Amino acid sequence: MNDILKEELIYEGRVCRLTHDTVTFDDGSIGYRDVLHLNGAVAILAFKDADHIMLVQQYRHAIEQQILELPAGMLEKGEDPLEAAKRELEEETGYRAGKMTFLASFFTSPGVVKETIHLYLATDLTFVGQHLDDDEYLSVRTFSVDEIEQMIADNRLNDGKSIIAWLLWKDRYKNNRS
Numbered sequence: 001m002n003d004i005l006k007e008e009l010i011y012e013g014r015v016c017r018l019t020h021d022t023v024t025f026d027d028g029s030i031g032y033r034d035v036l037h038l039n040g041a042v043a044i045l046a047f048k049d050a051d052h053i054m055l056v057q058q059y060r061h062a063i064e065q066q067i068l069e070l071p072a073g074m075l076e077k078g079e080d081p082l083e084a085a086k087r088e089l090e091e092e093t094g095y096r097a098g099k100m101t102f103l104a105s106f107f108t109s110p111g112v113v114k115e116t117i118h119l120y121l122a123t124d125l126t127f128v129g130q131h132l133d134d135d136e137y138l139s140v141r142t143f144s145v146d147e148i149e150q151m152i153a154d155n156r157l158n159d160g161k162s163i164i165a166w167l168l169w170k171d172r173y174k175n176n177r178s
Helices: 081-093 145-153 160-172
Strands: 003-012 017-024 030-037 041-049 052-060 065-069 072-074 095-107 116-127 138-144
Touching (some): 041 095, 052 081, 065 160, 072 081, 081 095, 081 116, 081 138
Antiparallel strands (some): 003 017, 052 138, 095 116
């Protein structure tokens, strides 16, 4: 097992920190790894009704473009992922889920990023009013199940967490719908 001998803080910001770690490898040798630490995040595959899914469209500075993606958000330090998913769904879309089902958790880029994203399926939605964060600018758009499928095939929906959630839902639930 690899051990961290030293963790040097390179940068600490509002949502992340970057460390330069001195580590030991299985053979006893010493090496270095840079790690971006994030608190984790949630993403919600939200069905407005049996055949329509809500996506949000927003500008993402890191990739310098507008994208479509599932409603999502970062975890506060120590926050329960299910509670974060409920909070983010309501903040971004204005809907509260009558039922929230865990789909999976995954690592975003385990070679350099220490982050886990937790995926949920939200159904039985009730509109309660959207309340975005002060620095959040997005629009909610609704697409049919068939449109989502085509958007992924055409690379118009190319956000990883959204595709993973979609594929999990498709594998587990799509063929079992009434």
